Amino acid sequence: MIREMREPLAFEISSEGKRAFRAEKLDVPERKDVLGGVAVRETIDGFPELSEVEVTRHFTRLSRTNYCVDLGLYPLGSCTMKYNPKVNERVAALPGFTGSHPNAPEELVQGNLRLLKQVERLLGEIAGMDAFTLQPAAGAHGELTGMMLVRAALEARGNARKTVLIPDSAHGTNPSSAHLCGYTVKEIKSNEKGTIDLEDLARAMNEDVAALMVTNPNTLGVFESDICRIAEIVHSRGGFLYMDGANMNALTGIVRPGDMGVDVLHINLHKTFSTPHGGGGPGSGPVGVKKALEPYLPVPVIEEKDGRFVLVGDRPGSIGRTRSFFGNYLVIVRALAYILNLGPEGIREVAETAVLNANYIRKSLEGDYHMKYPTATLHECVFSDKVQKEHGVSNLDIAKRLIDMGLHPPTMSFPLIVHGALMVEPTETESKRELDRFIDAMKAIAKEAVEDPEVLHAAPHATYVRRLDETAAARTPVLKWEKK
Amino acid sequence: MSYISLSDKDRREMLERIGVGSTDDLFCCIPEGVRLTGKLALPEAMTESALVRHMEGIAGENAYPKYLSFLGGGAYDHFIPSVVDNLSSRGEFVTPYTPYQPEVSQGTLQAIFEFQTLICQLSGMDIANASLYEGATGAAEAVLMAHRLKNRPKVLVAATLHPQYRSVIRTYVRNLGIRVEEVPCDGTGGLDKAALARMLDAETAALIVQSPNYFGVCEDIKAAADAVHRDRALLAVVVAEALSLGLLEAPGKLGADIVTGEGQSFGIPLSFGGPYLGFMACMKEFVRQLPGRIAGQTTDVDGKRGFVLTLATREQHIRREKATSNICTNQALCALRATIYLETVGKQGLRELAWQNVQKAAYAVDLLTRVPGVKRRFAGPHFNEFVLEFPKDWDGIDRALKAKGILAGIGLGADFPGLEKCALVCVTERHGKNDIDRLAAALEEVLR
Numbered sequence: 001m002i003r004e005m006r007e008p009l010a011f012e013i014s015s016e017g018k019r020a021f022r023a024e025k026l027d028v029p030e031r032k033d034v035l036g037g038v039a040v041r042e043t044i045d046g047f048p049e050l051s052e053v054e055v056t057r058h059f060t061r062l063s064r065t066n067y068c069v070d071l072g073l074y075p076l077g078s079c080t081m082k083y084n085p086k087v088n089e090r091v092a093a094l095p096g097f098t099g100s101h102p103n104a105p106e107e108l109v110q111g112n113l114r115l116l117k118q119v120e121r122l123l124g125e126i127a128g129m130d131a132f133t134l135q136p137a138a139g140a141h142g143e144l145t146g147m148m149l150v151r152a153a154l155e156a157r158g159n160a161r162k163t164v165l166i167p168d169s170a171h172g173t174n175p176s177s178a179h180l181c182g183y184t185v186k187e188i189k190s191n192e193k194g195t196i197d198l199e200d201l202a203r204a205m206n207e208d209v210a211a212l213m214v215t216n217p218n219t220l221g222v223f224e225s226d227i228c229r230i231a232e233i234v235h236s237r238g239g240f241l242y243m244d245g246a247n248m249n250a251l252t253g254i255v256r257p258g259d260m261g262v263d264v265l266h267i268n269l270h271k272t273f274s275t276p277h278g279g280g281g282p283g284s285g286p287v288g289v290k291k292a293l294e295p296y297l298p299v300p301v302i303e304e305k306d307g308r309f310v311l312v313g314d315r316p317g318s319i320g321r322t323r324s325f326f327g328n329y330l331v332i333v334r335a336l337a338y339i340l341n342l343g344p345e346g347i348r349e350v351a352e353t354a355v356l357n358a359n360y361i362r363k364s365l366e367g368d369y370h371m372k373y374p375t376a377t378l379h380e381c382v383f384s385d386k387v388q389k390e391h392g393v394s395n396l397d398i399a400k401r402l403i404d405m406g407l408h409p410p411t412m413s414f415p416l417i418v419h420g421a422l423m424v425e426p427t428e429t430e431s432k433r434e435l436d437r438f439i440d441a442m443k444a445i446a447k448e449a450v451e452d453p454e455v456l457h458a459a460p461h462a463t464y465v466r467r468l469d470e471t472a473a474a475r476t477p478v479l480k481w482e483k484k
Numbered sequence: 485m486s487y488i489s490l491s492d493k494d495r496r497e498m499l500e501r502i503g504v505g506s507t508d509d510l511f512c513c514i515p516e517g518v519r520l521t522g523k524l525a526l527p528e529a530m531t532e533s534a535l536v537r538h539m540e541g542i543a544g545e546n547a548y549p550k551y552l553s554f555l556g557g558g559a560y561d562h563f564i565p566s567v568v569d570n571l572s573s574r575g576e577f578v579t580p581y582t583p584y585q586p587e588v589s590q591g592t593l594q595a596i597f598e599f600q601t602l603i604c605q606l607s608g609m610d611i612a613n614a615s616l617y618e619g620a621t622g623a624a625e626a627v628l629m630a631h632r633l634k635n636r637p638k639v640l641v642a643a644t645l646h647p648q649y650r651s652v653i654r655t656y657v658r659n660l661g662i663r664v665e666e667v668p669c670d671g672t673g674g675l676d677k678a679a680l681a682r683m684l685d686a687e688t689a690a691l692i693v694q695s696p697n698y699f700g701v702c703e704d705i706k707a708a709a710d711a712v713h714r715d716r717a718l719l720a721v722v723v724a725e726a727l728s729l730g731l732l733e734a735p736g737k738l739g740a741d742i743v744t745g746e747g748q749s750f751g752i753p754l755s756f757g758g759p760y761l762g763f764m765a766c767m768k769e770f771v772r773q774l775p776g777r778i779a780g781q782t783t784d785v786d787g788k789r790g791f792v793l794t795l796a797t798r799e800q801h802i803r804r805e806k807a808t809s810n811i812c813t814n815q816a817l818c819a820l821r822a823t824i825y826l827e828t829v830g831k832q833g834l835r836e837l838a839w840q841n842v843q844k845a846a847y848a849v850d851l852l853t854r855v856p857g858v859k860r861r862f863a864g865p866h867f868n869e870f871v872l873e874f875p876k877d878w879d880g881i882d883r884a885l886k887a888k889g890i891l892a893g894i895g896l897g898a899d900f901p902g903l904e905k906c907a908l909v910c911v912t913e914r915h916g917k918n919d920i921d922r923l924a925a926a927l928e929e930v931l932r
Contacts, residue, residue, distance in 0.1 A: 006788070010598050010827045021565055021833040023840055027917040028847035035842060038702045038865045039733035044605050047831040055567055055828050062595060063576035067588035070575030079581050083487050087532050089573065096543025101555045102757030103894050104548040105886070111545030112756045125525050137617035137758070138813040140800070151659055160659075176800035176810035180628075182659030185805045223513040254511055259518050270813065274487075278817025279592035280582035280614070280777065282759030298655070320655035324558060324620035324648040325757025337539060343529025346486035352507045353488050359510055360498040376513050403588055412584075414801070431489035432498065458785075463587040465790035470586075473782035473794040477771065479611045480601040 007061045010048045011481045020052035046483045065464040066279070067408050073434045075361075077380040077411040077423025078171070078219055080249050080271035082354075085341065088274065088334035097333055102325040106310055113309035116326060117302045119286075119336050126339075126347065127245070127265060128258025129288030134327040135298045139246060141322065142266025142285025143177035143213075145298060148319045149264055149289060150211050150240045151181050152296040156317065161210035161239075167196055169220060169415040174213045174244060183210060190417055194220040194373035198229060205237045215244040216257070219415040219423070221358065221377035223250075231261025240264060240293075248272040249427070250355060250379035253348025257288075264289045272350075273335035284331040298322050353428035354379040357435060361424055364439040368446040372418050380425035382418050383410075393449040395420045397456035400467060401448070404460045405441040486529075552919055553891040556869045556910025557698070558619060558646050558724050559757060560749045562837070563914060565828045568751040572821045582777070582813065586792045587784075592816065593791035596779040599823045606729040607743035608736025609765035614777035614793075615819040616762030616811065619724050619746025620649040623692060624656035625764060625775045625809060626720040626744045630690030631662050632773050632808070634718060638663045638687045642675055644697035646724055647899040653692070667691070673701035673862025673871065680711055690718040690742075695735070696728055699862050699908065700845075700869030709739025718742060726750055726763075728867045730838035742766045751825025752818055761818040772798060775809030837913050841868035844920065845911040851924045852909070857931055861906050869910045871896065871903075875931065878907045884930040890923055 050058070067074070074081035092098075100109050120132040136142035147164070154160045164178040167188045175185040188204060191197040195218065205212070212234045217223045224230060234241045243257050243265035249272040251257070257265050269275045269284040277283070289297065295317035303312050342350065355378045362371075362381040369383035385395040399409030399422070411423040426435055448456055460466060490498070495507075504510060511519070530538060553561070571577075576591060583589030583596075596614045603612035616622045623646075627639050639657070641650060643666040650666070657664055667683055670676040675693060684691075691712045695703035705721060712719045721735040723745030735743045747761035748754075766774055772795070780794035800807040829837065845868045852858055857875035874881055878895040885892045893907035900906075911920065 007594070009594070009601075011601065019830050019832055020567070020828045021830060023833060023836040023913060026840055026843055028844055028920070030843055031846055034846045035702070035731075035865050035867075039706070039738060040731055041733045041737075044730070044831055044834070047602070047605055047834070048827045049830045049832070050827055052567060052828065055824065056571065058827070059567075059571040059577075059591075059595070059824060060574070062591035063571075063574045064591070065588075065594075066576040066580050066591035067585070068576050069579040074581065076581055076584070081579075081581055084579050085487055087535060089578070091536060091539035091543075093569075094540060094543040096540075096546045096549060098753040098755050099549045100546050100756040101548060101553060101561070101754050101891075102559050103555045103557050104553075104891065108548040108551065108891075109546050109756065111542045114545065115542050122526060137621070137815075138811070140810045140812045141617060141621070144810055148655065148659070171812075172800040172802070172804045172807070173810050173812050175805035176803075176807045179805035179807075180656075180660070180810055182661075225513050225515060228515065228518060251514075253520065253524055255514050255519050259520075268813075276578045276817075277581045277813070278578055278815075279580045279589070279595075279820065280816030281813040282815045282818060283813040319658075321620070321648055321651040322655055323652060323758075324618055324646070324760075328758040329756040331759060333539070337535060340527055340530050340538065341532070341535050342486050344523040344526040346529050347524060347526060349486050349488060352510075353490060355510045356490075356495065356498055356502075356507050359502050363502045376510075378510070378513070399585065400587065403585065408588065409585055429487045429489060432491075432494040434489070460587050464590050465587055465788055466784040466786055468586050468784045468790045468792050469782045470792050470794065473780040473792050474796075477611075477778075477794060478781040479771075479778060479794075480597070480604045 009481050010050060010058055011046060013054055013058065014048040014050055016049060018049045018051050020050055020055050072407060073426060073430050073438050074408045075410045075424045075426050075438065077425040078246055079411065080425060080427055082274055082427035083429035084274055084276040085338065088337045091337045092330045092333045097330060110309055113302050115336060116332065117304060117309055119332050122339050123267060123286055123288060126252055127267060127288045128256025130291045131294045131297060132286050132288045133297045134286045134332055135323050136285035136287055137323055137328050138281060138283035139266055139268040139285040140173040140177060142287045143173055144180055145322045146242055146264045146266055146287045147178055147181040149293045149296045152319050153293050154210055162208045164210055165204055165212040169218050169417050170213060170215055171244060171246065178213065193375045194222045195224050196230060198226055201230060202233050205233055205239065207237055209237065209239045211240040211242045213242040213244060215246060217247045217250050217378045220373055220382050221380035222375045223378055227260045246271060247379060250351055252351045254351050264293055269331055269335040274338045275331045275334040282328045282331055284328040350428050357426040357428060357430055360435055361426055361439060365442050368443055380423060383422045384418050385420035388449040389420065391449045391453050393453050393456050395422050397459060398422060398445055401445050401456045401459040402441055404462050407438055407441055551889055551891045552922065554893050554909045554911060554923065555891055557894045557908055558746060559754050560725055560912060561754060561914050562727060562749050562912055564751050564753065567828050568821055568824045571824050572817065577820055578817065583793060586790060590790060593779050595820050595823050597781065597791050599819045600779060602823060602826050603763050603765050606734065607765040608734025609743050610768035611771055612763060612765035613774055614779055615815040616764055616776055617815060618758065618760040618762045620652035622744040622762035622764055623649040623722050624653045626692060626742050627653050627657060629742060629773050629775065630718045630720060633770060634689035636687050636689040637661060638665060639689050640665055640667050640683055640691045642667050642693040642697065644669045644699055645692060645694045645722060646698050672864035673699040674703050674864045675708055677707060684711060684715045684717065686715060688715055688717045690720050692720045692722060694722040694724055696725055696867040696869065699871045700866040701862055701864035702732060702867060705735050705738040705740060720744060725867060727838050727841060730834035747822045750822035752821055759815055759818050761815050761822055773808055776811050776814055840913040844915055845870060848911045848920045851920060852927060855924060855928045855931060868912055869908055871906050871908055873906050877904050881930055885926055888926045890926050892923055
């Protein structure tokens with residue numbers, strides 16, 4: 001949307017008496033004596049009153065200030081912003097799915113239960129795990145669920161243990177999820193290759209450690225080549241190996257976590273399996289486990305009996321529910337459509353092409369941007385602003401300047417082990433033309449950093465809003481509209 | 485069908501620039517021994533047309549939509565205006581990430597800001613977050629938040645809180661040293677005030693109470709707040725049927741300290757339970773303990789108004805294990821749907837809809853309790869759900885009604901021992917008088 005045109009808040013467009021909706025005429029006798037004694041509100045102060053045209057224009061205008069995958073490359077490392085196939089939206093909108101009540105009797109929702117069971121099995125095959133739960137609503141929720149399973153299994157052995165080991169390159173959700181399970185977090189330092197140091201791990205691993213949470217490939221895009229040895233070390237002291245599967249899209253059809261000694265993992269359907277991010281959800285974070293953890297899965301579990309699907313809630317070892325109903329069902333429907341659409345060859349091609357695209361960008365930009373870790377990478381790579389900093393240009397400046405060039409910036413300042421990080425993940429769905437557009441833009445910015453750093457400090461120039469004062473937003477929070 | 489945009493020529497050129505002979509070489513960091521040698525045992529790829537047919541087949545196996553249904557219990561069938569689907573399915577809303585780059589995410593951020601405002605107006609609280617997963621995890625987050633704020637080991641939970649919400653709370657607290665005790669209900673179906681008074685003490689961090697509760701009964705929130713505040717504990721009100729907020733007094737005005745709940749009623753289809761929409765609001769002095777994303781207003785370098793994600797020092801990506809919650813991805817698109825829904829239905833429409841729900845449920849209670857042997861189980865005032873008691877076990881009645889194409893309610897025996905003869909019935913604006921009459925007639929036949 002052009003910068004001169006400003007879209008007010010809905011509350012500011014609102015005027016008394018307007019409406020975009022009318023309820024049908026009440027067809028039962030109206031009674032005044034209902035709700036005896038309950039406090040009822042007279043009106044909702046400040047609540048919007050708009051016409052349908054105004055609502056439509058309001059949200060259409062707002063939508064035009066957003067960047068999105070449908071518009072172009074969205075190289076947010078670790079977030080896996082791949083194309084979201086349109087057929088997935090179509091099938092998720094089928095009335096048989098959207099109109100199903102979650103409290104309906106099992107026999108009337110056999111299609112849904114069959115679908116859930118099939119997705120559990122397909123994810124089991126792709127990840128090499130024995131069983132899956134689809135209940136978690138997002139990746140972090142999956143982590144929490146997975147770590148609860150670990151704790152339950154350890155408790156059943158008589159000692160829940162105290163600590164969880166987490167590499168310093170991990171997503172912030174890992175320590176937070178472990179903490180919510182009552183564990184103390186111990187950080188493992190990355191070595192000069194950006195990976196887990198076996199000797200450090202061996203030193204840190206003891207009978208107080210419940211699990212190691214490892215992201216593989218890690219947030220640098222580096223595959224933990226010693227993963228089998230890592231699993232041995234963790235298992236030898238009676239711990240569990242948790243894998244954060246946020247980067248599973250680098251591995252599909254190539255290698256299975258379950259074959260590398262992983263005991264429990266979560267997968268983000270909104271990353272690897274192409275379900276849309278929706279500006280921050282809904283996601284879905286299925287958790288896969290090996291046999292040893294299966295008795296503890298959240299209830300209800302779906303079982304197939306003589307071709308019929310039933311919900312089983314009576315499982316004494318279960319950690320209980322982690323969410324109401326059956327998870328983010330329509331997200332799961334989309335993921336199934338994606339897997340069926342791709343088939344085994346297509347699933348493998350996802351990983352191959354994601355890795356090819358990422359390495360093409362890496363090779364093309366290596367001369368222009370610094371890379372702290374020279375180790376080979378898979379589906380993403382992490383540059384830094386070290387070279388540009390010499391000219392006073394930060395990763396923030398680079399990111400904002402990319403916006404001027406019609407591109408979304410990479411993930412910034414993460415992982416924390418790379419100062420001034422720019423973490424690039426193109427995904428498999430981008431064309432060479434789009435990758436070249438990004439590469440050319442990044443090269444042009446590297447040149448500008450030397451020749452005209454001011455233009456970078458002031459970027460973005462062409463957007464609906466320019467650089468926003470985030471400090472002021474946090475210092476004096478204005479978190480809602482209020483009637484003047 | 486895959487979604488790859490590279491030609492063979494592109495691949496060759498790219499491999500050449502990288503300096504490897506084949507894509508396989510890029511995977512040399514993965515030990516040979518663990519790599520897959522064959523292909524995954526997945527169904528062969530489908531074309532788009534075959535896929536649509538296949539998925540239509542699965543959806544068609546769900547017989548549920550053919551039934552006249554009075555199911556509620558945390559998921560409610562309300563009409564969704566056309567603009568909600570149309571506007572919320574725009575690619576600009578569906579396909580961005582969490583708005584980390586505010587300059588190109590103003591649409592999402594402004595919508596979140598409007599959502600927060602709407603939730604504040606409805607709940608009567610000072611501030612609201614950008615969403616949580618759904619109602620049950622919202623209730624669990626309220627428990628954790630109250631525990632952080634009060635640093636007391638005990639939390640009271642109304643026994644009439646949705647059974648699945650209670651189950652999720654138990655799962656969340658089991659490793660955190662928080663003790664959960666359930667407060668029973670009295671004969672009206674509302675909170676037993678005497679029991680509450682007995683159970684409250686200096687160790688109690690909060691009372692979690694749902695209103696309208698699982699039995700559909702509207703709680704006396706003010707009385708609960710007064711009782712709880714006498715022990716300097718907090719009151720968290722859970723709202724599972726958000727449409728009730730269109731008519732019932734805002735919990736914040738009655739003394740609630742935290743309001744959380746399920747926003748599915750605001751333009752989100754039943755969808756077999758998800759994705760739904762958790763929301764959470766609280767008094768402003770608790771803002772640093774509120775979980776989840778929050779959008780805030782600010783200005784850009786030219787002084788123009790804009791919105792950003794703010795107060796991130798509460799969150800996991802900054803604070804790691806010291807964060808208020810581990811939540812990252814939430815339910816932004818569902819919050820957008822709710823925002824569009826509420827702005828479409830508007831001030832008058834929301835009240836009308838809420839009023840219609842009350843009226844139709846009242847008509848249904850009246851008619852159904854005239855069927856011989858059928859009684860209301862709880863006398864407390866209800867919104868659009870109510871519990872009926874039958875002369876014999878519900879299961880048999882349910883079977884007979886199903887045979888007539890009617891799902892009359894949710895049996896309560898499994899979750900509430902002693903209520904084997906009872907069912908929870910939900911009536912919304914979607915039910916015509918004829919639907920309710922049909923239920924009454926069928927029930928009469930079944931019980932005859």
